[in-house]
Amino acid sequence: MAEEGQRPIVVKKIKKGGGHHGGAWKIAYADFVTAMMAFFLLMWLLGSTAKGDLQGIAEYFKTPLKVAMAGGSGSGDSSSVLQGGGRDLTRKDGQLQNGEEASPRRVNMPTAASMQAAQAELERMELARLKALKQRIEEAIEARPALKQFRKQLLLDITTEGLRIQIVDEQNRPMFALAKAELQPYTREILLEIGHFLNDMPNRISLSGHTDATPYASGEKYYSNWELSADRANASRRALVAGGMDEVKLLRVVGLSSAVLFDKEDPFNPVNRRISIIVMNKKAEESALKDGGTIEVTSGAQVRQELGSASAR
Template sequence: MAKKVDDDGANSGIWKMVYADFTTAMMAFFLILWLANTASDAERDLLADYFNPISISRDKSGSEGVLSGKTNDSNGSQTNDSADSQQAVPVAAAATTQTDTGPSALEDLSVGSGESGADDGLAALEQKLRVAFEQRVDPLGLNDVVYVERRDDAVYIQIHDDRAFSMFDVGQATLTPQAQQLFVALGEVLRTVPNVVRIAGHTDASGFRNSARGNWELSSERANAARRVMESAGLQADRIEAVEGRGSRELFVPARPEDPRNRRITVSVHANVAASGDLLFSRSQ
């Protein structure tokens, strides 16, 4: 008679391996839930963009923060994964030991327009603007929506909406009280440099039922609203070279056309210096 094979004895340990794998998976699952619950809105948006199958790999830029993975085309639109770009830095990211918040703290912000010193001047302007914005924006609690970055032609300051902050009510071109404080602070900083300034308004891709007014008009009106507040805070009118609306043509988050971060105001401070007799600091470096 053939000997009966004891299958139970041979396989008695398999269930332990399966149970161990199951326990490990559950631990990882609950860890992910905990991390998602403690992450900020910006960090969750980054995770969502990373796992979006439509998104293009954006590792080439090497930037950090909410602008992570974005690259800039020649117009400043962060939609091109092969364009040259510089690091996008949140205004609160730069450490500084400077504590003076009076006029003397900003008196060296001017940048010369000579070709040989333009790059060095823009680099110095970028750093000093970031320091100035820390002093002005930190008290408002709006660090996450203001970014300063240097490109080949200018230092770009971008203010965008997010889930907790809106510069304007839906379909409107009047600044909210909190946004007005932000642009007053921006005007106070920019009045201390002699460089040419350009202002551009951007919208998301949401449409309008009324065909007589669309995103082009809205973005232009919003850029002008920002200009008026900055001028009231001291930004000299003859230094503003252009105020324009770009509608929804340059989305900040192309994969999500209605993302609130697509609604933004871009203020670029260029290397060339305006010919003005009303500048606080008109000397060149």
């Protein structure tokens, strides 16, 4: 029993390896890498941010609540690093304001003012061409003895419808045979010459025949001034075409009898027997193509003025 009490006691200790410090270093390294990434990201943002945005960032960190509530640079600015207070609806990207939906691209259409200016320029150029034609005809009348002797019977003027050329009768020199639609030789010569000039212009032509108020003995039932004026207008049309005018240029050929008198004060005045040729401007042409086209009417005062100027030439 005594021997058993003196047996040695052996205590076994397990020695753990102490070559490593566990996984604590991994956490520290991860924190270091994260800090470095944050640092380089901050450096990149500071280097690529405009000066105004930097001021907004600084303002945000000074008073973040104020900036967030009031908005402005650094909070509502869509280009700011820190977005606070929502988008600034007053900021525009190009021509589009924030808060607006993109609309289809507008096509630049001509304004009413530009269209009116273009129309006025076209009318001015057309008027210049008509005045040049008037001058050419007047020069041809003066240069040719066969026409110069009839210059008192040729009245040229510019009206609201265009260039008007009127060939009027004189007491002792009528354009047509008495009560007939037969052209006198000199009248035909005048029309042949005018037809040559008219073909040089692109404008359309209006042609009307007129008589005085002297009635036919047979009255209105058979052959009246209406038929006579229409036949004389057509006889003049054939002479103009023979002179070189393209027939497709004619827009209107009418006989007006004595309805539109040249001299309203004297319906029987020989000057009322006339052929009126109008080189129409664009506006008059468009009006004639529609229902209700108008015909230029000359007043008695204009008649006396034109006859006086014709006699002075």
